[in-house]
Structure formats: C-alpha cells, structure tokens
Amino acid sequence: MAARWNKAVAVATLLTVALAGCTSGGKAKESAAGGDVELTMLTFETPNLPAALWDSAIARVSQKVPGVKIKKLVTPNIDRTTYAKQLASSGQLPDIMLAVNPQGFAEGGQLADFSKDELKDFASPESGAIKGKVYQLPTNAQxxxxxxxxxxxxxxxxxxxxxxxxxxxxxxxxxxxxxxxxxxxxxxxxxxxxxxxxxxxxxxxxxxxxxxxxxxxxxxxxxxxxxxxxxxxxxxxxxxxxxxxxxxxxxxxxxxxxxxxxxxxxxxxxxxxxxxxxxxxxxxxxxxxxxxxxxxxxxxxxxxxxxTGGGLSVSAKADNVELAKKFALEWTKDKETSDAFTKADGTFNTVAGYQPPADMGPLFQQTLAIYNQAVKDQTVxxxxxxxxxxxxxxxxxxxxxxxxxxxxxxxxxxxxxxxxxxxxxxxxxx
Known part of the structure; x- marks a missing residue:
C-alpha cells in the first residue's frame, strides 16, 4: 500500500509544481482577461468521458454564468478524492470539484454548503448530508x-x-x-x-x-x-x-x-x-x-x-464562492450537459423532473429498469x-x-x- 501511496504523492507533486501559478483554494493570482473571475474545476477523464466532452460542457455552461472563466484541471487517475486532498494540503484545493467525496473537507471547513433554496430542484435534496448540511450537489444515482x-x-x-x-x-x-x-x-x-x-x-x-x-x-x-x-x-x-x-x-x-x-x-x-x-x-x-x-x-x-450524489462541490475559499456555486448549479440543471453525461456515462440524473434522452440504448434502458425496480422494492x-x-x-x-x-x-x-x-x-x- 505504501508504494501505491508514494507513487500517487509523486504524481501530485509534479502537478503541484505545474499549478504553482495558483494560490489558496485553487485561485488564479490575477483575474482572467476582461475582468472575469478565473475558477479552477477538477475533472476526470475516462474512456466514457473524454476531454472533448468536458470542454464542451464547460464552454456551454460558462456562457450561462457571466463573469466566470473556468480553468480545467484533470485528475491524474480515477482516485479524485485522494488527489484533491493532496492539492488541499498545499493550499491548492480547486474551486469546483466533481465527484470528490466531501468527507473530511466539509468537517474541516473547506467546502461551502448549499442552502435549501439552492437544493429545491433536486429529487433527493438531503442526500449525502453531513451533520445536516449538503456540501455536494445530489445530482446522480449510479x-x-x-x-x-x-x-x-x-x-x-x-x-x-x-x-x-x-x-x-x-x-x-x-x-x-x-x-x-x-x-x-x-x-x-x-x-x-x-x-x-x-x-x-x-x-x-x-x-x-x-x-x-x-x-x-x-x-x-x-x-x-x-x-x-x-x-x-x-x-x-x-x-x-x-x-x-x-x-x-x-x-x-x-x-x-x-x-x-x-x-x-x-x-x-x-x-x-x-x-x-x-x-x-x-x-x-x-x-x-x-x-x-x-x-x-x-x-x-x-x-x-x-x-447517490457524486455532483459538484465548491471550495469555501474559492475566489468567488457565490459565482462558483452558481456555475455548479447551472452545470447540474443544464439539460444538454445532463443529456451528454447520461449518454456517455450512464448516470441517472436526480434533478426533479429530468428525463433521459428518448434515444438511450437498450442496455441503458434495462439497467435503468433494474434500478427503478430496486427503488420500488427498497433494495437499493x-x-x-x-x-x-x-x-x-x-x-x-x-x-x-x-x-x-x-x-x-x-x-x-x-x-x-x-x-x-x-x-x-x-x-x-x-
């Protein structure tokens, strides 16, 4: 186990050097060109979720949030939470993170919580709550x-x-x-x-x-x-x-x-x-x-x-917390983005009223039917x-x-x- 951890730390160290232009909370030292606030967003790439998918979604949602410029960071492996902890230890916790386990971060005051009003459009608004507060948007069931x-x-x-x-x-x-x-x-x-x-x-x-x-x-x-x-x-x-x-x-x-x-x-x-x-x-x-x-x-x-969860979290030390939260909420509610990730990664979106694209394939439909039956039978x-x-x-x-x-x-x-x-x-x- 030690060898695996040391290897991960070594990778993180190299990437920390590459991110040396950032300050606490993953903030850029200077605002983006044109007065926009530059916020870092930690993503991850898999065979199902290539760079082009992330880039398209970031560009689309950014247009809905005036004043923000997103700088994409990519986790070097699938273990997003460990990598986020490594960045946080050097004062570089990204402003926005997807599918990073909020435990530890939340209790340490490193994450912003979402209000009941901000969560009103989610089917399970209290999912993943830590001591009564939600630090990660309850976006998906997988x-x-x-x-x-x-x-x-x-x-x-x-x-x-x-x-x-x-x-x-x-x-x-x-x-x-x-x-x-x-x-x-x-x-x-x-x-x-x-x-x-x-x-x-x-x-x-x-x-x-x-x-x-x-x-x-x-x-x-x-x-x-x-x-x-x-x-x-x-x-x-x-x-x-x-x-x-x-x-x-x-x-x-x-x-x-x-x-x-x-x-x-x-x-x-x-x-x-x-x-x-x-x-x-x-x-x-x-x-x-x-x-x-x-x-x-x-x-x-x-x-x-x-x-059930796995959505976006926002750093409590983001350069502009409210803007980061607005981006996170717009990302979650943007149907084109939700459809793209549903088609690519088989997520069951839990925004109230969301329906997956009608042209989803047969294996997805069979998988969704198994999940829906388990929900009905209370065997999730x-x-x-x-x-x-x-x-x-x-x-x-x-x-x-x-x-x-x-x-x-x-x-x-x-x-x-x-x-x-x-x-x-x-x-x-x-």
Missing part, C-alpha cells in the same frame, strides 16, 4: 455493481436465465468453467485499483447493507468492527469465487480501460461494473449481445448498491467504500479497501486476513 454478461457464453454453457440467488450464481459459474469459459472478469491494475471493488461491493450490498443499512455508522461509532458476521460472510463470498477459480486470473493486472477491452474481447462471461458500462456498450457495441442482472442475493432479492443499498454523508466510511479508507479487494480476487489473502487488515487500517485512521 448503480455501482451490476453484472453485465455475454449472452452467447451463457447459451454455450447451457444457462437459460440470469441467476437470481447466490447458489444459482455458483451453479452458473461452474457450468461456464466446465465449458472452458472464465466466469467473471475482474480488474484493478496499476493506479486503477477502484476497478477491483465491484465484486465485493455486490456481496456487501446483499449480505450487509440490505439488512443493516446503518452498518458504516456502527463502524464509525465503534459499536461494530469489520469482523461482524455479516461482513465476514460477504467477504467470504468473494474469497470463495477466487478459490473456485471463477475469476479471471489476469484481470487484476489490467487498468480500467484494458479491463473493459478484455471483456469486450471475450475474456470472461460476466463483468461486474457500474451503470456507465451500459452506455459504453450501447454506444460501441461488442461483437456479442450483452445482458444485465442485479447482484444475486441468498433469497433472490435484486439488490442494487448505488452511489449504499456501495462499500463510497457511502455518502454521515452514513459513509472515512474517505481515506477507500484506497486501502480497493487494495485489499485485489488481495481477495487474487487469492493472496483469505477473508479472515483481509478483515484483520481492514480493521487495522481503520484503527490507524482513527
């Missing part, structure tokens, strides 16, 4: 752990329907393995350790959060540890998949982009991933038909671990390591959880060892 699958592989293995229970999933995996097909794709190589999480997120959603939605609060108040029987059971399921040889042995060496490419090339029959893959597959169809189903539970309930749960607000584990625990997930997937550590390490990591943070 399922974090669904199972996308190769329909041809299922047919070849004699699987006639997607599994609904854990026992059915194990049976399907056995059939796939017997047919010479790797059952489940996994990722997490290089700096993209986040891609290791989705199997664990699925089992923790079904076995922990469905029956105990306040589990992370109980961890933080000390009434429970990760050695809790429910968490042990969920972790043991991931270890079981590795032990039975149902996981792609090469997967954890692949970056996120290569992980997706490998699945598209037929590396495995099932791909645990968030809803953004639906739009990726609709926009650039693999050579095989893709289906999707919710993570199987013991009793067959369709559980959907979901991040938090997602391990990215829980929101007062119900969230410390943001600094995210990277260790991801790294321990890799140990589970590779069989390097069993469930007991991983949980012991996780408890130690958490104790160190406290």
């Amino acid at each position: 399922p974090q752990s669904l199972l996308y699958y190769n329909k041809a592989d299922f047919t070849k293995a004699g699987i006639t329907a997607p599994p609904k229970t854990w026992t059915e999933l194990l049976t399907a995996c056995a059939k796939l393995k017997a047919a010479g097909i790797t059952p489940i794709a996994v990722g997490g190589g290089g700096q993209d350790t986040f891609a290791s999480m989705y199997t664990w997120v699925g089992t923790v959603g079904t076995d922990v959060y469905l029956s105990d939605p306040g589990f992370s609060k109980e961890i933080t108040d000390g009434s429970k540890t990760f050695d809790d029987p429910l968490f042990v059971k969920a972790t043991g399921k991931v270890a079981q998949l590795a032990e039975l040889g149902y996981l792609d042995p090469k997967g954890t060496s692949r970056s996120y982009a290569d992980h997706e490419k490998a699945f598209r090339a037929g590396s495995a029959a099932m791909y645990p991933m968030g809803s953004w893959f639906a739009t990726s597959a609709d926009n650039d169809k693999p050579k095989f038909a893709v289906g999707v189903f919710a993570w199987p539970s013991d009793d067959g309930k369709a559980v959907v671990p979901t991040l 749960t938090p997602a391990l390591s990215i829980e929101q607000g007062d119900n969230g584990l410390p943001a600094d625990l995210t990277v260790p959880v991801q790294q321990l997930a890799v140990e589970l997937l590779t069989g390097k550590s069993d469930a007991h060892t991983v949980i012991t390490k996780l408890d130690k990591e958490y104790a160190a943070l406290k």
Whole structure:
C-alpha cells in the first residue's frame, strides 16, 4: 500500500509544481482577461468521458454564468478524492470539484454548503448530508455493481436465465468453467485499483447493507468492527469465487480501460461494473449481445448498491464562492450537459423532473429498469467504500479497501486476513 501511496504523492507533486501559478483554494493570482473571475474545476477523464466532452460542457455552461472563466484541471487517475486532498494540503484545493467525496473537507471547513433554496430542484435534496448540511450537489444515482454478461457464453454453457440467488450464481459459474469459459472478469491494475471493488461491493450490498443499512455508522461509532458476521460472510463470498477459480486470473493486472477491452474481447462471461458500462456498450457495441442482472442475493432479492450524489462541490475559499456555486448549479440543471453525461456515462440524473434522452440504448434502458425496480422494492443499498454523508466510511479508507479487494480476487489473502487488515487500517485512521 505504501508504494501505491508514494507513487500517487509523486504524481501530485509534479502537478503541484505545474499549478504553482495558483494560490489558496485553487485561485488564479490575477483575474482572467476582461475582468472575469478565473475558477479552477477538477475533472476526470475516462474512456466514457473524454476531454472533448468536458470542454464542451464547460464552454456551454460558462456562457450561462457571466463573469466566470473556468480553468480545467484533470485528475491524474480515477482516485479524485485522494488527489484533491493532496492539492488541499498545499493550499491548492480547486474551486469546483466533481465527484470528490466531501468527507473530511466539509468537517474541516473547506467546502461551502448549499442552502435549501439552492437544493429545491433536486429529487433527493438531503442526500449525502453531513451533520445536516449538503456540501455536494445530489445530482446522480449510479448503480455501482451490476453484472453485465455475454449472452452467447451463457447459451454455450447451457444457462437459460440470469441467476437470481447466490447458489444459482455458483451453479452458473461452474457450468461456464466446465465449458472452458472464465466466469467473471475482474480488474484493478496499476493506479486503477477502484476497478477491483465491484465484486465485493455486490456481496456487501446483499449480505450487509440490505439488512443493516446503518452498518458504516456502527463502524464509525465503534459499536461494530469489520469482523461482524455479516461482513465476514460477504467477504467470504468473494474469497470463495477466487478459490473456485471463477475469476479471471489476469484481470487484476489490467487498468480500467484494458479491463473493459478484455471483456469486450471475450475474456470472461460476466463483468461486474457500474451503470456507465451500459452506455459504453450501447454506444460501441461488442461483437456479442450483452445482458444485465442485479447482484444475486441468498433469497433472490435484486439488490442494487448505488452511489447517490457524486455532483459538484465548491471550495469555501474559492475566489468567488457565490459565482462558483452558481456555475455548479447551472452545470447540474443544464439539460444538454445532463443529456451528454447520461449518454456517455450512464448516470441517472436526480434533478426533479429530468428525463433521459428518448434515444438511450437498450442496455441503458434495462439497467435503468433494474434500478427503478430496486427503488420500488427498497433494495437499493449504499456501495462499500463510497457511502455518502454521515452514513459513509472515512474517505481515506477507500484506497486501502480497493487494495485489499485485489488481495481477495487474487487469492493472496483469505477473508479472515483481509478483515484483520481492514480493521487495522481503520484503527490507524482513527
């Protein structure tokens, strides 16, 4: 873990030098040309969210906010929160940030909160609240752990329907393995350790959060540890998949982009991933038909671990906080921007009354239907390591959880060892 952290710090140091023209809060030393206030905005680029998409949206929304000029910053990897903390430690917290976990920043007085009036147009205005205040616009709901699958592989293995229970999933995996097909794709190589999480997120959603939605609060108040029987059971399921040889042995060496490419090339029959893959597959169809189903539970309930939030936050030290908040709100409410991100990244926008574009593809529609049914059935749960607000584990625990997930997937550590390490990591943070 230390090597991963040192590498991240080294990257951040180089970028800090590049940002030396900025002062506290990511502010430019001088206003932009023409008297506009220059505000920095931290973004992130993925195969689904290329630079051109960000540039177009920034230009469009900037026109709606007179007096602002946005300087785009790009996170060097997917771990936006750690990078934002590194910038903050040198007095360069960006003025506007997307999908950065507000925990720690908010309690330290580094973020501006949004008023009830500013949140009136959101379907879940109190989502992600920290001690009663909202520091991140509750913009999106994104399922974090669904199972996308190769329909041809299922047919070849004699699987006639997607599994609904854990026992059915194990049976399907056995059939796939017997047919010479790797059952489940996994990722997490290089700096993209986040891609290791989705199997664990699925089992923790079904076995922990469905029956105990306040589990992370109980961890933080000390009434429970990760050695809790429910968490042990969920972790043991991931270890079981590795032990039975149902996981792609090469997967954890692949970056996120290569992980997706490998699945598209037929590396495995099932791909645990968030809803953004639906739009990726609709926009650039693999050579095989893709289906999707919710993570199987013991009793067959369709559980959907979901991040609800993930919107823009604003630095309390921004050069012009009100202007930064206005930009953040306009970004969120601009339908063309929302449509562009929905089409590119499979987000379910939670601005009241928003409807996704009518031409969204079939896999997105299937994914949305699974989520809507889970909302109706009350089987939407938090997602391990990215829980929101007062119900969230410390943001600094995210990277260790991801790294321990890799140990589970590779069989390097069993469930007991991983949980012991996780408890130690958490104790160190406290």
